[in-house]
Amino acid sequence: MPTPKLPEKRWSIDLEKQIQEDHYADAELYSRRYSFKPNSGKEIFVIDTPPPYPSGTWHIGAVAQYSMIDVIARSQRLLGKEVYFPWGVDRNGINIEFTVEKNTKRKMKTYDREEFLQLCEQTIEEFTNAMRTTARRVGLSCDFDREYLTDSPNYRSVTQSIFVDLFKQGKIVEDLRPNIYDPVEGTTIADAEVERTTRMTKLVDVRWTCEDGTDVIISTTRPELICACGVVMVHPEDTRYEHLIGKRISLPIPVEHRDSSVVIQTHPSVKSEFGSGVLMVCSFGDQNDVAVFRELGLQPFQAINLDGKMTDIAGPFADMSVLDARKEVISWLEANNRLHNIEDREQEIPISERGKNPVEIILLKEWYVKQTDMQDVMKNHIEEIEFHPPRNRQFLLDWMENITIDWPISRRRWYHTEIPVWYADNGQKIILPPSGTYVQPWKEEPPVGSEVIDRETREFLGTYDEMKSLLTDIVGEEKVFDTWMDSSNSNLFTSGYLNEPDVFEKAFPTALRPQGKEIVRTWLYYTLLKSSLLLDQPGFKHVWIDGLGMDPWGRKMSKSLGNGIDADSVLECGAGGRTATWKIKGPDSQVTLNANKIGSECFRLWKACDAQVGDDFQINPEDIEKKYYGVLTKLFNVSRFASQFEISTSLDEVPEQLEIEDEWILSEFQHVLTKVSKAWNELDIYTATQTLKGFGTGILPSHYLEMVKSRLYDDDAIAAWTIHRIVRDFMTLFSPICPFFAHHISLVLYGQSAVECDSIPQLQVKSFIEDPTRAAKLRALSNQIQEFNGMVWNAKKESGLSLNQPIQSIFIPNELAAFTSTLVRMHNLE
RNA sequence: GGGUCUGUGGUCUAGGGGUUUAUGACGUCGCCCUUACAAGGCGAAGAUCGAGGGUUCAAUUCCCUCCGGACCCA
Numbered sequence A: 001m002p003t004p005k006l007p008e009k010r011w012s013i014d015l016e017k018q019i020q021e022d023h024y025a026d027a028e029l030y031s032r033r034y035s036f037k038p039n040s041g042k043e044i045f046v047i048d049t050p051p052p053y054p055s056g057t058w059h060i061g062a063v064a065q066y067s068m069i070d071v072i073a074r075s076q077r078l079l080g081k082e083v084y085f086p087w088g089v090d091r092n093g094i095n096i097e098f099t100v101e102k103n104t105k106r107k108m109k110t111y112d113r114e115e116f117l118q119l120c121e122q123t124i125e126e127f128t129n130a131m132r133t134t135a136r137r138v139g140l141s142c143d144f145d146r147e148y149l150t151d152s153p154n155y156r157s158v159t160q161s162i163f164v165d166l167f168k169q170g171k172i173v174e175d176l177r178p179n180i181y182d183p184v185e186g187t188t189i190a191d192a193e194v195e196r197t198t199r200m201t202k203l204v205d206v207r208w209t210c211e212d213g214t215d216v217i218i219s220t221t222r223p224e225l226i227c228a229c230g231v232v233m234v235h236p237e238d239t240r241y242e243h244l245i246g247k248r249i250s251l252p253i254p255v256e257h258r259d260s261s262v263v264i265q266t267h268p269s270v271k272s273e274f275g276s277g278v279l280m281v282c283s284f285g286d287q288n289d290v291a292v293f294r295e296l297g298l299q300p301f302q303a304i305n306l307d308g309k310m311t312d313i314a315g316p317f318a319d320m321s322v323l324d325a326r327k328e329v330i331s332w333l334e335a336n337n338r339l340h341n342i343e344d345r346e347q348e349i350p351i352s353e354r355g356k357n358p359v360e361i362i363l364l365k366e367w368y369v370k371q372t373d374m375q376d377v378m379k380n381h382i383e384e385i386e387f388h389p390p391r392n393r394q395f396l397l398d399w400m401e402n403i404t405i406d407w408p409i410s411r412r413r414w415y416h417t418e419i420p421v422w423y424a425d426n427g428q429k430i431i432l433p434p435s436g437t438y439v440q441p442w443k444e445e446p447p448v449g450s451e452v453i454d455r456e457t458r459e460f461l462g463t464y465d466e467m468k469s470l471l472t473d474i475v476g477e478e479k480v481f482d483t484w485m486d487s488s489n490s491n492l493f494t495s496g497y498l499n500e501p502d503v504f505e506k507a508f509p510t511a512l513r514p515q516g517k518e519i520v521r522t523w524l525y526y527t528l529l530k531s532s533l534l535l536d537q538p539g540f541k542h543v544w545i546d547g548l549g550m551d552p553w554g555r556k557m558s559k560s561l562g563n564g565i566d567a568d569s570v571l572e573c574g575a576g577g578r579t580a581t582w583k584i585k586g587p588d589s590q591v592t593l594n595a596n597k598i599g600s601e602c603f604r605l606w607k608a609c610d611a612q613v614g615d616d617f618q619i620n621p622e623d624i625e626k627k628y629y630g631v632l633t634k635l636f637n638v639s640r641f642a643s644q645f646e647i648s649t650s651l652d653e654v655p656e657q658l659e660i661e662d663e664w665i666l667s668e669f670q671h672v673l674t675k676v677s678k679a680w681n682e683l684d685i686y687t688a689t690q691t692l693k694g695f696g697t698g699i700l701p702s703h704y705l706e707m708v709k710s711r712l713y714d715d716d717a718i719a720a721w722t723i724h725r726i727v728r729d730f731m732t733l734f735s736p737i738c739p740f741f742a743h744h745i746s747l748v749l750y751g752q753s754a755v756e757c758d759s760i761p762q763l764q765v766k767s768f769i770e771d772p773t774r775a776a777k778l779r780a781l782s783n784q785i786q787e788f789n790g791m792v793w794n795a796k797k798e799s800g801l802s803l804n805q806p807i808q809s810i811f812i813p814n815e816l817a818a819f820t821s822t823l824v825r826m827h828n829l830e
Numbered sequence B: 001g002g003g004u005c006u007g008u009g010g011u012c013u014a015g016g017g018g019u020u021u022a023u024g025a026c027g028u029c030g031c032c033c034u035u036a037c038a039a040g041g042c043g044a045a046g047a048u049c050g051a052g053g054g055u056u057c058a059a060u061u062c063c064c065u066c067c068g069g070a071c072c073c074a
Helices: A013-025 A026-032 A060-078 A094-104 A112-135 A155-166 A223-228 A239-244 A287-296 A312-317 A320-334 A372-383 A388-400 A462-468 A483-487 A492-495 A503-509 A517-535 A567-571 A599-610 A619-641 A660-681 A684-713 A717-734 A739-750 A764-768 A774-782 A783-798 A815-826
Strands: A044-046 A082-084 A086-089 A141-151 A171-184 A185-191 A192-211 A216-219 A229-234 A247-251 A261-266 A279-280 A339-354 A360-369 A387-388 A422-424 A429-432 A452-453 A460-463 A510-516 A540-546 A579-587 A590-595
Touching: A013 A026, A013 A112, A013 A599, A013 A739, A026 A141, A026 A540, A044 A503, A060 A082, A060 A510, A060 A540, A060 A567, A060 A599, A082 A372, A082 A483, A086 A112, A086 A492, A094 A112, A094 A287, A112 A141, A112 A567, A141 A155, A155 A171, A155 A339, A155 A429, A155 A483, A155 A492, A155 A517, A192 A223, A192 A247, A192 A320, A192 A684, A216 A279, A223 A229, A223 A279, A223 A312, A223 A320, A229 A239, A229 A287, A279 A287, A279 A339, A287 A360, A320 A339, A372 A388, A372 A517, A387 A388, A388 A517, A388 A540, A429 A460, A452 A462, A460 A462, A483 A517, A492 A510, A492 A517, A510 A517, A517 A540, A567 A579, A567 A599, A590 A619, A599 A739, A619 A684, A619 A717, A619 A739, A660 A684, A660 A717, A660 A764, A660 A774, A660 A783, A660 A815, A684 A717, A684 A783, A684 A815, A774 A783, A783 A815
Parallel strands: A044 A082, A086 A141, A229 A261, A387 A540, A510 A540
Antiparallel strands: A044 A510, A171 A185, A171 A360, A192 A216, A192 A339, A229 A279, A247 A261, A422 A429, A429 A452, A452 A460, A579 A590
């Protein structure tokens, strides 16, 4: 056997790692291949990569999704687009604050703000580095030179400038409204950040007394909120209480600074069958209370302050924490003979997603992005976006149906983008910084170029530089933005908004938003809201929504369930001969999974092949290896086999004297080319990969190679040309899926890396051009060829013959007459 | 309680009114060290497409009900 150019006997993880290291080592070469060149003249394709949030380990499901985004980036380059595949890291937020608190065992608010921010930055930087390494390990072809961090001054200045623009346009407002508030973490949170959990609580039946002396029993799980009661309600058709409607009823506990009685009214939302059928409405026990207060125009009471303690109106219970007050109120009720009954009951309560603390609804002056009046506009914009898969559009529309309140964007935390506002003259005036500057109002003066405007009317009053001496009590805002306020700019930022206006012109709407379906209601929704508000446009051309990574029991992988798999363990599995073991906790048992070798190429191939986009996918490293490592082995060996034969004529020129089997396989391959490029165009990774895999592990090696083996050994230049041309172009098409693999083979065999191709290979076979039906006719024979070969193999097996032994009495069907000599040689027919 | 999605050989998965005797892979079983590949090759077995109704000449595919799963919301 002549020496193959590929010396290794098989694909290995160590080889993969070597190629990968080389791939990222040469910065200039890397940049030539993958960096964004906005002036190349090609069609710009910006991918709004989800900037990952660094939190220690990177989750396997997320890494799987990123690798598919990379497949899209690479396939779009192959289609000739100028791709910007950005690498961003989302570093703002409460998670890193929690991590620092946990590491130092000290609460954030006991620190000096500056000192705490530094601690956060250090910690997040360590996590970020781990992530940068994993990103390369899985083969991401991001433009790492342009890395953006959402906590960098540049990124934050964009967030702040957008705020200033929207504020001036009246699209951001300040208001005293009921807010969902986490008293333990001391911050407001958005609807989207609320979770539910089940807890045992006490359902207390309290005896209230009406002005006519009637006793009424009211059940509640929140007796401490009686002091904030605004109205008592019964159902309009509940005949039991008809006589009480319109009368006043005394609060059963002492209160201060307010009326000690409220009126009894009717309301259809009251459930007559619950408890006694009488409901007290407090500001604010839940969202229904908020709705009732708004509907009836009642003045809300502030019962709980920012520290989670009862306010003055609670009278004797003022200054107690909510839980203490609840206990004390119950004791008081009991002591004063107002407690009718008490029982334990399971109840669903809202808690904060990040802190897991029960949340309260309290009145706060906060900043809001107006969104309730934008829904129709947004729906029109969303119509223009192509969703992959189309059904996932529904997730977004469903969420939008549920939006009833504006988006509260201010938070009382620290490691976030600051709200860029100063107040002056007793809060009557507002100072806003100029566009493009990052400001930290809690510690800085307003910068040169700031504007002064009226807080209520938003009228421009003058420049800060002129008015400086006239303004009194300038106070910087201490609050910060919700992190979604930052991350919902990612597509604007990466497309060049504010920073590169000429690029933005060509790059917006952003070509693609790829993301997981679990953040449709946050990231996707808020991003689209921003583009509708700022630019009156849809934010994207395509939205690609993938499913979730599931454990072997079909449950979402998550830290809390303990069923997650660390990405690095899969990517490094097999390196240096080390195998890996995973123990995964199930609902009532634990499984142990083992694998010998996976690596990035096998991992990517698995994700590309195993399920359609949008479906949840089961992650089982054992299966990944079993199902897909063999595919790589096969393709590697086909290439290795080919690599022992010389190429005597240019691979770009199709020779004219093709044998019939060469023409036949080229007709099949041409079909593959067409199908795969169509799939790449449609962001259809699954079809592209399946097509390539089917061809490369099936018909090509099993049928074509077997047919031409003897010709190859006889140094037939045409057969060698055909197999090389197919291997070369195959690697080009395959490079988006397994870039290191395809790069290595193409470079060693053809001196040219598949990852650098920026067009789909074109196959110009003369006989196909002369007779347009010829390719299809040949391809129509494929089934018969495969059947015939199978039949011969079977016949040999049944006669106990090995495959290279001669066999008699086999007749070639008429349709395959043209292949007679080939088939006779292949099977040694007599 | 409501919404959305989903249920295809042992496992994962494709397809989506007739082209279907349902795709592919893993696993299983049998044969083969045939000069690319045993970390292989070839072949075989294995599914009344969750259950029940309906629409239709025709349903795995459309509709309804039920059962199971996932996600989201109240």
